Amino acid sequence: PIDSTFEENREKVDTHRGHDVWGPVEEPEQLGIHGTHVAVDFDVCLADGACLEDCPVDVFEWVDTPDHPESEIKADPANEAQCIDCMLCVDVCPVDAIDVDAG
Ligand code: SF4
Ligand code: F3S
Ligand code: ZN
Structure with a gap:
């Protein structure tokens, strides 16, 4: 699953389509986490x-x-x-790749 403490444990290494990318990134096999409010661990998805x-x-x-x-x-x-913080995506992802920071 995604590490929901990624903002403390990882570094911002890039931006993509206006959102942050949290490393480490070593393409093509390691892609990091995309997004901050809605974060998707590309290595888990x-x-x-x-x-x-x-x-x-x-x-x-x-x-x-x-x-x-x-x-x-x-x-x-x-x-x-x-995002309206409904948490549906968090609930339905079978591998818990998504973290939504609903505050
Ligand atoms: Fe936000 Fe996920 Fe709900 Fe979409 S499904 S609004 S990304 S919490
Ligand atoms: Fe990936 Fe989970 Fe969505 S596997 S495509 S983040 S439901
Ligand atoms: Zn992205």
Whole structure:
């Protein structure tokens, strides 16, 4: 599962589509965590897709991650500012790849 203390334990190493990327990143096999309010651990996500289907405000979009060992697409929190903290994505992800900081 995602480490919900990533903001203390990891460094911001990049930005992607307007959100933070938390390292370590060593492409293509290690991709880190994308997003902060809605955080997806790309190294845990295996492209189940439930988060994309269930998010009521379409926070997630697929991104291609060729040659990653878990999956070649990931759920990117492209629209994390739209999140309404319903926690559905956290509940439905089968591998607990998502952390939402509802405060
Ligand atoms: Fe979407 Fe709800 Fe998850 Fe926010 S908590 S990203 S609104 S499913
Ligand atoms: Fe990935 Fe979990 Fe969504 S595996 S695609 S973050 S439901
Ligand atoms: Zn991203």
